[in-house]
């Protein structure tokens with residue numbers, strides 16, 4: 579197997595991904611905090627009044643928040659997976675066709691698992 583990833587480059591992406599992981603985790607923590615606030619506000623509203631005008635808005639807010647939270651969780655998981663691929667030496671290899679993913683693409687999107695051609699086919 580030809581390794582397009584020299585130790586230098588691996589180190590560079592490791593730093594990139596670690597920075598990305600820190601950011602993703604910070605965002606996740608923020609969303610978790612936000613969702614806690616909504617959770618508290620929601621149970622207050624429910625206990626408060628049977629016909630509370632905030633009801634539907636709260637539910638909408640809740641589903642938006644849970645969607646954003648799920649995204650943030652997925653983002654952290656993506657970065658974790660990329661880091662473990664990097665450790666295993668499979669980082670930068672397309673999961674679909676096995677060809678190398680270009681460095682330019684990885685620089686733009688360090689968690690990419692597909693080469694540009696496969697990404698176009700899948701999406």
Ligand SMILES: [Zn+2]
Nearest residue numbers: 672675693696
């Ligand atoms: Zn591919």
